[in-house]
Amino acid sequence: MKKVLVVSIVLLLVTFIMAETTIVFWHHESPAHRVAAFQKVIDLFEQEYPDIKVVQQVVPWDDAYTKTLAAINAGTTPDFQFSLPDLTITAYQANGIIPLGELIEEIDEKYDFIDSQLEPYMINGNYWGIPIWTMPMVLIYRPSIIEKYLETSELPKNWNELLLAAQKITLKAAAEGEEIYGIGLTAGNNLCTQEQVYTIMANVGVELFDENGNLTFNSPETLRAVEFYKDLFKFSPPGATGWAWGEIEMNFAAGKIAMMPYFGGLQKRFFDMGIYDLDGVPQPFPIDGQRSSLVFPNDIHVFKSAKEKGHLEEVYEFIRFIMRPEINAILTAQTEPGSFVPVTVAAQESDAYWNDPIINQFEHLNRVIVDEIEYGKLYGFETGSVVNLAIGSISGANLLAEMIQNVVTEKYTIEEAVSNTTERMREFLEE
Incomplete structure (x- = not known):
């Protein structure tokens, strides 16, 4: 009976391990407090989705472009990457990412994206990046x-x-x-x-x-x-x-x-x-x-490898999760208050964002910053999409x-x- 019990436990553990999916993403925010805030988001996600493990890997900005292209060419990309418009265009031109229009439409209906923050990711009639925060000057x-x-x-x-x-x-x-x-x-x-x-x-x-x-x-x-x-x-x-x-x-x-x-x-x-x-x-x-x-939206683009590995739905669940207003407050206010600013109306109006101690301390400044998103532009994207x-x-x-x-x-x-x-x-x- 003991042997049977041991075998059963082993089989259950094996089944659990086999059922767990690990998704990996790159970001370029090396300061320790930013990495810690991302990990806080990851930990909360894994509590809600125990069958999905998320791994963050830091690639410094100086290496982001060369490593992205090298990984696309070698077929060694992670599942997704935190990005900027020009890096997303680079990945698009290298044929390394997938369109995200349907997911954007879903999130937009629920939380209401600021339209201008979507514009730099519209290429040839579809969206190739999902804005997750923006940076107004x-x-x-x-x-x-x-x-x-x-x-x-x-x-x-x-x-x-x-x-x-x-x-x-x-x-x-x-x-x-x-x-x-x-x-x-x-x-x-x-x-x-x-x-x-x-x-x-x-x-x-x-x-x-x-x-x-x-x-x-x-x-x-x-x-x-x-x-x-x-x-x-x-x-x-x-x-x-x-x-x-x-x-x-x-x-x-x-x-x-x-x-x-x-x-x-x-x-x-x-x-x-x-x-x-x-x-x-x-x-x-x-x-x-x-x-x-200048207003500089930051996005997530999803590599083709996520689809090839069967990780697409897990990646989408993580993106949906980080766009929840209370979670997006961690991704913005707790990661880099005042620099990383929400890109949806729901997140911009959430108590989770404005009750953050730093955001609250400098409330007037942050109201000015959020208001500026409506007026801001990004070089090369002034006409409403990627035209060149x-x-x-x-x-x-x-x-x-x-x-x-x-x-x-x-x-x-x-x-x-x-x-x-x-x-x-x-x-x-x-x-």
Whole structure:
């Protein structure tokens, strides 16, 4: 009887193990608190779905594109991946992912996606990525610096006011022997610069392509935006020509920068330090311009390997799970508050999001950030869908950032830099 019992238990264990499905995904968020928040979501999912095991694997952003392409070519992709529009386009062009229109329709009906956040994933009549959070840029600032050097709590509302405020703060601080700068802009050849300059470009309606996919970058609007960026950059800290995320965040947190177009993700750092001197307003725009800024949706794309391995329904269950408002609050507010923002109306209005301690502490800033999603755009996707697949390569090459670096270092005139960048973009169109 004991032998029979032992055999029965073994058979049950074997059956259980065989019944369990393991799904694997890649993401590129290596900070420990982000990994921990993802694991919290995974643990909650596995409690509800004990027959599905989920494994997260971190692939740094620097390796994301090469490893994705290599895995597609070698047939070694995970089941799905957290992504950005240009990486999803890259995977689409490599024939490595599946369309997700039906799942998006299901989630949209239940939670109501913000339509603009779906647009970068519409390729040839179908959706190839599901947005899971988005990242709006607004003008964040240190209220104490504004009040001290501008002698007001009012923030600039247009470009002229922004330029004058940045100048006044920089000059007044210098006269008092303080190393404080009115604006924080970068000019390094990196994604940080690219996103900041596009925030300025969005204010005057710059478009990389028209609705037919024709390159329209070399325009009066682009020249105007680059000229303003160059003028404003004069009131950034010295050395910012080579800065990226780390340097500008460190200097802003240290009180060396009064204001800057940026994501809201510094909230966690300030909260952990017990510093609440942080707020934000919509990005100022010209009197004859438009309220807008960069809004960068992040998505999940699903590899063909998930379907080939029979894991598709398990992957879909996980995606449905993370889009529940109370779970999406963990994926956004607890992962990177202020930077990762919900993309559905249900999640944006949920108590789970607004009751998060950090989101609640900086509530005004976060209301501004959420509101900005309605006005934001993303370079190359201004017309409502993917009209030219070259945007993936153009974005990955950081051409906007390279252009700005050449302008602020006076390697090229504004006209030369915009013209050269347009020709560089054209090379990707011809490939």
